[in-house]
Amino acid sequence: MTATEPRTDEATKVTGTRLLRKEDPALLTGEGRYTDDLQIPGALHMSVVRSPFAHARITSIDTADALASPGVVAVYTGADLADLWADQMPMAWQVTEDMHNPPHFPVTQDTARYVGDAVAVVLAESSVAARDAVDLVDVDYDPLPAVVDLEAALTDEVVIHESAGTNKAYTWDLEIDEAAVAKAFDEAAHTVTGHFVQQRLLPMPMEPRAVACVPEPFGGGLTLYSATQIPHILKVMTAVTLGMSEADIRVVAPSVGGGFGSKLEVYAEEMLCTALAHKLRRPVRWLEERSENAQATIHGRGQIQEIDLAADADGKVTGVRVRLLADMGAYLQLITPGIPLLGSFLYCGVYDIPAFSFTCTGVFTTMTPTDAYRGAGRPEATYAIERGMDLLAREVGVDPAEIRRRNYITHDQFPYTAVTGLEYDSGNHESAAQIALDMAGYDDLRAEQAKRREEGGTRHLGIGMSSYFEMCGLAPSRVLASLNYSAGGWESATVRMMPTGKVQVVSGATPHGQGHETSWSMIVADKLGVSPDDVEVLHSDTNTSPHGMDTYGSRSLPVGGVAVALACDQVIDKAKQIAAHQMEASADDLELSGGVFTVRGSPDKEMPMAAVAFEAFTAHDLPDGVEPNLTAQVTYDPPNFSWPFGTHVCAVEVDEETGAVEVRDYVAVDDCGTQINPMIVEGQVHGGIVQGLAQALFEEAVYDADGNLQAGSLAEYLVPAAPDVPPMRLGHSVTPSPTNSLGVKGVGEAGTIGAASTVINAVVDALSHKGVTEMRMPASPLHVWEALQAARGGDGEGLTAEGATDTAGADRDAPSDSLQADQGGAS
Amino acid sequence: MLVTVTVNGVERSADVEPRLLLVHLLREVLGLTGTNVGCDTTSCGACTVHLDGQSVKSCTVLAVQADGSSVTTIEGMAHDGEMHPMQQAFMENHGLQCGYCTPGMVMAASALISEVEAEGRTLDEAAVREGLEGNLCRCTGYQNIVSAVLACARGELGDGTGVQVRDRQEVPA
């Protein structure tokens, strides 16, 4: 056995460098193993029969033809499967005592409640046979009225769940000091109100969901492979739903092709594959089609927001009041009801606001369930306050940058206890904003805008900015408890230095593109003085990593990464005792640098960590009471959230004649504390910005009045392609988090949180001299035209919901054509 | 129906249903799962391969249409333990995150460069963006993908990253 060469030079510190990703060679050469790539001999293929109606009573199901179809092994209805469930589908967030959590089973029994609701499943020897047989299942439906409008749903004219008796799922208040809010509004010199719609979005990871469940050859155990963000949570929930022992279920998430929150979920198909593999003792697999992904994978956003701001004569905000209607969709998924609550803490944004009230009503509709989507409540909140600040700037008559300057929580106010009761650990908003404004050439842009307005013309320049806070590192378990969330927010890590000096890390965080293996290796490399290549990271398999809380909410680094660092510290402590014993020195005199222990005052004595690891392995001569091997396991529960922040600025050109919006420049300054790998940070920000920008300009899950999803495939739903998005320019500041030893904060959602409000502020700004104050997202040519019409005193009447649908779903090459068609129809 | 296709330099034959798509021939019959499926509407480009040197969406080609042709998949791009320059460029420029769109992106981008070179044009940023319009990526925001393709086109690659990859020219049985 030979020890690997320790890195002895401090200059070789790897954290903070743009180390290329360890994950990449496999993914680049086709060696990535996504769930559907697994070769599973003898597997049955499952296909799901889905309701074509948004709301319908199922009067009968005839499965005879499907069963007789070649290759078909079984067809099951909801009633056939009822005995398989020990509990209904999991829901982990009972936000209020009286919240309705209606019955929800993997296959519905008598009523379909959204288009795509599962009504039967087919098992066949091939995927083609299963899909063919789906069309032969003969279901008789008695259609009931659909409800796709939140206000209409609240009238309870049509009740979606008889057991609840109402479409109101819950009303949740963040009760602080109602009197203080009332006083702020009574005494305000200025008040503004914003009405905003957070349109439904489709998360659309490029890999559709995929599941395969394989019975173990011995015993009653099963391995569930799933394209999931949450193998650990899924394992517990599967055991509960199926009434199985946790010990009999192993969950593995192989390579996962993106999630964005939509794979932070326990899905019917995962329960079905597992239950049926268990029942039949045969492997069962399922692959989602893209159109199913649109219908049956959770949607994001879906809120109607009303926000009031009160301010004094200088535009200093004195109070904020928020009322939300949140679209739950047809059922409560894993954390559906909690998403608006996560946002509730960020409606005061980055501003020093003394009085705040928040109330939210969750509403059932006959649409696909909603749940976490990149940012989960926080982009929505940031949008409302940042659009609100622009409205206030206009009302007070100052520049949007100036109104923000007057309201920022200043650097010297940190740590800052917000009116919501949360403590913001650190921030430097004025500085981040200034960097962003300078990078964008803000003053020059304003000058250009003034000049162009003077000259007239129909192509207008708009400048938008948005400052944000992100609440990362979900979460201190006690805070989650206070919100009635039924799990903790800790993360687990094990670090083992092997006899060869190589290091094995076991992490409970479960990546799906974020590069955890690289980042964790970098943290370990600097702590233990090994090469990042000598670090192996195990994750995403509940057998090798039994404890974990998985990956969502930008928690991996500030919770999981910190756990890795703390485990390294424990390994070092133990190694120090062993090294001291071997070198006959006092542990207090030992120093570790570049992976080598030296003794203060005895320059000839040194011992590399790897040699200590070997001694710990042979255990021939360890100090009394010290166990063999260098292993440490840490479960880290953060004392606070971490608080990344930043300011984004963009310049857009809006063509009044075509309604086309072009983003000319996009600048983002993000502060996520210490950066472990700046290259990965930038990649996360780029991707995040484009998802926010896409909400602002392109994407919407449009439903018609009958509850049919109009944008149900990638042909109709405008996920931006390369020509649709601008190059982005990134800057950053570094304000280390005082909450954890690495100073890290998290960055996965930052871009998305900042982007939608930045872009829409710019679009509104471009048309503000035309009287436009509002812009419905996405700012499609139709919505731009409607906003201009409304500003001119027209109301855009004659445009039907279908007109809106057509434009939202228009070919990305021809937005102006479809607008002209609509205009033709309207005039 | 019997189809014979040369895949990554190796001739393969299979008896297939007439409706079988090329992507399923590659993935399910030949076991080459590097080519991914992201949609059912020819919209995402995840399944892009080279068919007789041209980039095609393999979910849009019937296996029987490929009879007698030569197909290159992502598994055939690396040679002698070295990544193809486009693969290396993606790695060096962080042009991938989850990696699901990546095989299709690499195939589309490498074909784009050959095409542009054949026409005697030079690639600029706008041309790369237009050229990759049919390939969607949800993770990267495209910026680093565009950088990767430009770096590859301009020969601006590192001195090899020292990354050895397994040679996958041999099609698994």
Ligand code: FES
């Ligand atoms: S799978 Fe072929 S284009 Fe999407």
Ligand code: FES
């Ligand atoms: S890297 Fe994830 S879809 Fe492109």
